[in-house]
Amino acid sequence: xxxxxxxxxxxxxxxxxxxxxxxxxxxxxxxxxxxxxxxxxxxxxxxxxxxxxxxxxxxxxxxxxxxxxxxxxxxxxx
Numbered sequence: 001x002x003x004x005x006x007x008x009x010x011x012x013x014x015x016x017x018x019x020x021x022x023x024x025x026x027x028x029x030x031x032x033x034x035x036x037x038x039x040x041x042x043x044x045x046x047x048x049x050x051x052x053x054x055x056x057x058x059x060x061x062x063x064x065x066x067x068x069x070x071x072x073x074x075x076x077x078x
Contacts, residue, residue, distance in 0.1 A: 005070045012063035019056040
């Protein structure tokens, strides 16, 4: 079980790195390459940025959950 959670943790970590790099910073970001530079007419974030935010939050929750689960499993075995 720890091995399975470790694999999930590695993939979630790589996903977090990629998703954070895709976010638009102050001067623009890699998300502009994929259509993130187009703003909506209401002055809010672009749809791409909103979806990128959601994916980043989900990936962060998976990462956090796997870290806690690995910690609890390792604490039980020792």
